[in-house]
Amino acid sequence: MASVNVKIDNLFPNLIAIKNIDILKLNIIGNNFKKTFGSDIKTTLNGNTLFDKNSINYLNIQIRYMLEYLLKPYCKNFVFNVCDIWLNKYDNNDYQESHTHPSDFSFIIYYKVDKSYTIFNNPVKNLLEMRDSKIFDKHCKPKLEQGDLIIFPSYLEHWVKPNSNNITIAGNIKIIEMIK
Numbered sequence: 671m672a673s674v675n676v677k678i679d680n681l682f683p684n685l686i687a688i689k690n691i692d693i694l695k696l697n698i699i700g701n702n703f704k705k706t707f708g709s710d711i712k713t714t715l716n717g718n719t720l721f722d723k724n725s726i727n728y729l730n731i732q733i734r735y736m737l738e739y740l741l742k743p744y745c746k747n748f749v750f751n752v753c754d755i756w757l758n759k760y761d762n763n764d765y766q767e768s769h770t771h772p773s774d775f776s777f778i779i780y781y782k783v784d785k786s787y788t789i790f791n792n793p794v795k796n797l798l799e800m801r802d803s804k805i806f807d808k809h810c811k812p813k814l815e816q817g818d819l820i821i822f823p824s825y826l827e828h829w830v831k832p833n834s835n836n837i838t839i840a841g842n843i844k845i846i847e848m849i850k
Contacts, residue, residue: 682793684793684822684823684826685740685823686740686812686820686821686822686823686826687736687737687739687740687820687821687822688812688814688818688819688820688821689732689735689736689818689819690815690817690818690819691728691729691732691779691817691818691819692728692817693779693781693816693817695724695725695728696721696725696728696729696779696781696839697721697722697724697725698720698721698725698757699720699721699722700714700717700718700720700721700757701714701717701757702714702717702718703717703757703759704716704717707766707767707769708767709764709765709766709767710764711758711759711760711764711765711766712758712759712761712764713756713757713758713759714756714757715754715756717756720755720756720757720839721755726752729752729755730752732819733750733752733777733819733821733843734750736819736821737750737775737821737843737845740775740821741845741848744848744850745848745849745850746849746850747848747849748845748846748847748848748849749845749846749847750843750844750845750846751843751844751846752841752842752843753773753841753842753843753844754773754841754842755839755840755841756839756840756841757781757837757838757839757840758830758837758838758839758840759836759837760787760830760833760834760835760836760837760838761834761835762834763832763833763834764832764833764834765787765829765830765831765832765833766829766830767829768791768827768828768829769827769828769829770824770825770826770827770828771824771842772824772842773824773842773843773844774823774824774843774844774845775821775822775823775824775842775843775845776821776822776823776824776840776841776842776843777819777820777821777822777840777841777842777843778814778819778820778838778839778840779818779819779838779839779840780814780815780816780817780818780819780820780838781816781837781838781839782816782835782836782837783815783816783836783837783838784816784833784835784836785814785815786811786812786813786814786815786818787830787831787832787833787836788811788812788814788820788828788829788830788838789809789810789811789828789829789830789831790809790810790811790812790822790826790827790828791808791809791826791827791828791829792806792807792808792809792810793825793826793827794806795808795809795827821843824842
């Protein structure tokens with residue numbers, strides 16, 4: 671039998687980055703919670719400044735470090751802007767419906783949690799459900815714990831299972847410039 675070379679490639683990868691950070695370096699100064707989103711979860715989405723200057727600097731360093739890994743295949747250097755940051759407070763089996771974010775990347779910090787309740791949908795979940803696929807996962811639940819920071823492409827649809835007594839910090843990142 672003749673030798674056959676098989677090349678495996680990855681089309682449209684959905685790369686994410688996860689890193690445990692020191693949440694004690696995040697000094698929250700804004701906490702004006704209002705019910706938002708379709709699930710009426712309490713958030714600071716439309717509130718004032720969330721962190722002090724040292725906290726923002728620390729978070730920017732962590733995000734930059736993680737983006738370097740995510741953007742390495744595409745560029746040598748980049749400029750980014752953290753567009754939004756807000757707290758999500760889960761009480762009494764609060765949840766968040768399936769959604770995406772209007773940015774390039776988004777992040778979640780598991781600030782005060784007993785475990786992660788975030789579920790990511792496969793970008794072709796609907797097609798997989800129509801075909802009743804037994805091969806490909808329709809959902810992914812990364813193993814995340816308190817102190818973890820996850821950065822993911824904003825187009826990845828995700829949702830949060832009902833949970834109580836947990837706080838996450840979420841935000842959006844816009845890539846302003848990429849230098850090849």
